[in-house]
Amino acid sequence: MHSTETNLDFALYATEVAMAAQVASRVLATAGGEIKNRWLCRTAELIRERAPEILAANQVDLEAAPGFGLKAAAIDRLKLDDKRLNSAAEALERIALMTDPVGEILDGSVRPNGLEVSRVRVPLGVVFFIYESRPNVTVDAAGVCIKSGNAVILRGGKEAFQSNQALHKVLHDALEEVGLPTACVQLVATTDRVAVGHFLQMSDQINVTIPRGGKSLIERVMADAKMPVIKHYDGICHVYVDRGADFAMAREIVVNAKCQRPGVCNAAECLLVHAEIADQFLPQVARDLSSRGVELRCCERSRRFVSGCRPATPRDFETEFLDLIMAIRIVDDLEQAIEHIETHSSHHTDAIVTNDLAAASRFTAAVDSSAVMVNASTRFNDGGEFGLGAEIGISTDKFHARGPCGLRELTSYKYVVRGAGHVRT
Amino acid sequence: MHSTETNLDFALYATEVAMAAQVASRVLATAGGEIKNRWLCRTAELIRERAPEILAANQVDLEAAPGFGLKAAAIDRLKLDDKRLNSAAEALERIALMTDPVGEILDGSVRPNGLEVSRVRVPLGVVFFIYESRPNVTVDAAGVCIKSGNAVILRGGKEAFQSNQALHKVLHDALEEVGLPTACVQLVATTDRVAVGHFLQMSDQINVTIPRGGKSLIERVMADAKMPVIKHYDGICHVYVDRGADFAMAREIVVNAKCQRPGVCNAAECLLVHAEIADQFLPQVARDLSSRGVELRCCERSRRFVSGCRPATPRDFETEFLDLIMAIRIVDDLEQAIEHIETHSSHHTDAIVTNDLAAASRFTAAVDSSAVMVNASTRFNDGGEFGLGAEIGISTDKFHARGPCGLRELTSYKYVVRGAGHVRT
Numbered sequence: 001m002h003s004t005e006t007n008l009d010f011a012l013y014a015t016e017v018a019m020a021a022q023v024a025s026r027v028l029a030t031a032g033g034e035i036k037n038r039w040l041c042r043t044a045e046l047i048r049e050r051a052p053e054i055l056a057a058n059q060v061d062l063e064a065a066p067g068f069g070l071k072a073a074a075i076d077r078l079k080l081d082d083k084r085l086n087s088a089a090e091a092l093e094r095i096a097l098m099t100d101p102v103g104e105i106l107d108g109s110v111r112p113n114g115l116e117v118s119r120v121r122v123p124l125g126v127v128f129f130i131y132e133s134r135p136n137v138t139v140d141a142a143g144v145c146i147k148s149g150n151a152v153i154l155r156g157g158k159e160a161f162q163s164n165q166a167l168h169k170v171l172h173d174a175l176e177e178v179g180l181p182t183a184c185v186q187l188v189a190t191t192d193r194v195a196v197g198h199f200l201q202m203s204d205q206i207n208v209t210i211p212r213g214g215k216s217l218i219e220r221v222m223a224d225a226k227m228p229v230i231k232h233y234d235g236i237c238h239v240y241v242d243r244g245a246d247f248a249m250a251r252e253i254v255v256n257a258k259c260q261r262p263g264v265c266n267a268a269e270c271l272l273v274h275a276e277i278a279d280q281f282l283p284q285v286a287r288d289l290s291s292r293g294v295e296l297r298c299c300e301r302s303r304r305f306v307s308g309c310r311p312a313t314p315r316d317f318e319t320e321f322l323d324l325i326m327a328i329r330i331v332d333d334l335e336q337a338i339e340h341i342e343t344h345s346s347h348h349t350d351a352i353v354t355n356d357l358a359a360a361s362r363f364t365a366a367v368d369s370s371a372v373m374v375n376a377s378t379r380f381n382d383g384g385e386f387g388l389g390a391e392i393g394i395s396t397d398k399f400h401a402r403g404p405c406g407l408r409e410l411t412s413y414k415y416v417v418r419g420a421g422h423v424r425t
Numbered sequence: 426m427h428s429t430e431t432n433l434d435f436a437l438y439a440t441e442v443a444m445a446a447q448v449a450s451r452v453l454a455t456a457g458g459e460i461k462n463r464w465l466c467r468t469a470e471l472i473r474e475r476a477p478e479i480l481a482a483n484q485v486d487l488e489a490a491p492g493f494g495l496k497a498a499a500i501d502r503l504k505l506d507d508k509r510l511n512s513a514a515e516a517l518e519r520i521a522l523m524t525d526p527v528g529e530i531l532d533g534s535v536r537p538n539g540l541e542v543s544r545v546r547v548p549l550g551v552v553f554f555i556y557e558s559r560p561n562v563t564v565d566a567a568g569v570c571i572k573s574g575n576a577v578i579l580r581g582g583k584e585a586f587q588s589n590q591a592l593h594k595v596l597h598d599a600l601e602e603v604g605l606p607t608a609c610v611q612l613v614a615t616t617d618r619v620a621v622g623h624f625l626q627m628s629d630q631i632n633v634t635i636p637r638g639g640k641s642l643i644e645r646v647m648a649d650a651k652m653p654v655i656k657h658y659d660g661i662c663h664v665y666v667d668r669g670a671d672f673a674m675a676r677e678i679v680v681n682a683k684c685q686r687p688g689v690c691n692a693a694e695c696l697l698v699h700a701e702i703a704d705q706f707l708p709q710v711a712r713d714l715s716s717r718g719v720e721l722r723c724c725e726r727s728r729r730f731v732s733g734c735r736p737a738t739p740r741d742f743e744t745e746f747l748d749l750i751m752a753i754r755i756v757d758d759l760e761q762a763i764e765h766i767e768t769h770s771s772h773h774t775d776a777i778v779t780n781d782l783a784a785a786s787r788f789t790a791a792v793d794s795s796a797v798m799v800n801a802s803t804r805f806n807d808g809g810e811f812g813l814g815a816e817i818g819i820s821t822d823k824f825h826a827r828g829p830c831g832l833r834e835l836t837s838y839k840y841v842v843r844g845a846g847h848v849r850t
Contacts, residue, residue: 256848376844419801
């Protein structure tokens with residue numbers, strides 16, 4: 001079923017897929033770790049074995065890519081080869097080695113009346129995952145969802161449609177082989193956007209929607225979804241260089257946070273510098289950044305320390321540039337830095353560079369972002385760097401899951417209560 | 426500002442209240458346990474000291490109550506007296522004794538590169554709490570929110586408007602005395618429903634809305650709220666009596682679950698009985714229930730074992746009676762009981778009565794409800810009974826918080842990361 005087939009009843013299709021996922025999720029919730037790990041390992045094997053058919057499908061996508069207007073960088077992300085397939089397979093094998101989150105006893109107690117109360121981790125149920133371009137994400141997401149006991153409905157981008165179908169066939173065949181319901185992993189068989197709208201209505205069947213992609217995708221999902229959404233929204237990240245900072249360390253961190261991969265969410269967009277060190281520090285860091293091609297947009301006070309900068313507009317302090325551009329502001333002190341961050345940050349990742357313990361403590365307590373860094377680059381806010389093992393996204397929400405989302409973040413819990421004929425009086 | 430004042434610009438008012446709450450919440454988030462506990466204890470003192478003014482305000486509400494169409498039971502819930510005020514004060518003192526959830530380190534590790542990663546509990550921010558009738562809830566909710574570091578906007582019912590204002594004055598004065606921003610606890614100064622709609626739009630300022638009341642209130646909030654909602658929806662709770670049950674125990678549990686307080690959410694609405702024991706067990710339990718005035722609505726197979734019952738309609742198995750009515754069905758076995766519950770339960774609380782360990786294990790694994798009980802009454806799904814110490818509601822969602830919501834459920838977390846100049850390569 002491709003989007004070019006016209007007579008598809010999307011509402012009916014979405015209902016069928018979501019209901020099948022829900023039925024499968026109930027089997028998966030109690031399936032046990034062994035069969036899930038067998039699926040992960042068998043899928044890894046099949047990805048390697050069936051590389052030729054996957055790469056052939058990928059080739060079709062690559063040939064169509066310029067027609068979708070994809071630029072070189074996007075085409076590179078779309079491209080699969082043996083190495084990338086092997087790394088997708090290895091990711092599954094790593095997930096297989098992780099502890100099963102389902103059934104973990106979070107806490108518990110025996111109540112004074114003898115009632116045994118425990119809180120047990122359970123899967124959320126059904127995950128609707130909407131993503132763009134990179135076909136490896138199809139494999140990663142399915143691995144994270146199955147390991148955490150969730151059925152998943154995958155909705156990839158149109159650019160990767162053939163690649164995703166080939167990969168899904170492998171995921172599907174491995175489910176069949178190990179004896180799990182094949183509806184544990186479904187790929188939406190159309191890239192028509194209207195179909196997504198129908199899925200977003202199915203709050204009785206789908207427990208959470210995770211959109212991963214551009215802002216317009218996320219805003220559309222936020223507006224339309226009737227179920228909870230784990231969203232990876234924008235990353236307006238700050239580095240604050242305190243008066244107590246080691247200049248060499250601060251320069252390395254600022255350059256790394258801005259330049260190492262400017263197009264990603266945990267790259268820094270704004271540099272805040274304590275007024276007392278601005279005259280010395282700013283010219284140094286400005287040279288570092290300029291020499292790496294970073295365009296600097298400076299507040300009025302900072303302009304005289306930064307040669308060749310542009311004046312910053314208020315909008316520059318609210319913008320996720322995702323590019324080699326950095327806004328710079330001088331602040332009077334730590335408190336003004338915190339105030340700036342609490343006002344302008346997207347609460348994704350914010351860092352302080354300082355050797356002053358009190359300043360570090362105050363900063364980590366007062367800055368309310370998914371990750372608050374002391375003397376480390378903002379670029380470290382990442383599931384792999386935090387040791388989550390696998391991630392399906394980074395949440396910019398505070399509700400349910402915050403920061404990198406791995407297995408644990410795709411679970412809920414239930415109370416299991418054991419009595420001996422207990423009744424309430 | 427009362428709802429009878431006509432020129433109120435509700436949108437502006439909601440914005441002002443929500444923004445003040447947000448500013449206050451930032452102060453409260455880092456205020457520390459000591460000052461929060463001082464507020465709790467001082468409020469408890471003031472409630473006792475100023476009982477006369479609170480009771481006078483309550484008297485005004487009580488006199489107006491029949492005009493709002495309140496029946497005797499509702500008027501009793503609305504009524505305050507010295508004993509009830511003292512129990513509200515004691516509740517605050519108990520909350521003061523509880524461990525501060527804010528700042529708790531949930532987990533953490535040193536990464537191979539030396540980066541120190543910890544996950545720290547933080548408040549959600551601003552809670553919008555909508556509730557009905559009982560004025561003690563005003564005090565309880567404020568206590569739970571402040572202790573968990575959240576500013577709260579209270580929106581009580583019109584029946585308790587004067588009582589809530591008098592109580593809020595005490596909460597407010599205690600905030601002022603201990604030096605916390607008074608906007609930490611605000612009471613919406615109108616009971617006009619239009620105002621609620623404006624608050625529900627303020628997703629940038631309000632982090633979570635908690636509606637506690639009837640189904641129509643909750644449905645309205647679900648439809649309109651732009652922020653996450655912790656909802657306490659319906660409780661269609663089941664007791665399944667397995668063939669391995671002790672009959673005497675099963676009879677006590679069924680009677681307790683149905684009759685001890687039939688109007689609450691964790692009361693049982695449906696009894697499922699294993700076919701092998703139906704001929705012996707059903708007549709016994711039916712007598713117990715009938716003698717307590719319970720109307721029994723039986724499936725076709727169970728009808729011949731229950732004298733004087735009504736035939737159950739399919740709707741009876743989907744209904745939260747909140748009354749002395751119980752639906753009864755015979756199931757072939759444990760799996761059919763699970764299937765029935767997974768299809769018809771509202772996933773609030775479901776119980777099995779059995780001495781068969783395998784059946785108990787299968788039931789607790791397969792039934793996906795906020796609390797799954799073995800040999801205990803459904804009535805135990807309650808924050809107090811589970812040892813949470815204080816609760817603001819029971820969540821029937823799986824996302825973020827499930828089951829009784831106490832201090833912990835009003836929190837999020839953030840990653841605090843400490844490096845020594847770490848940059849990503």
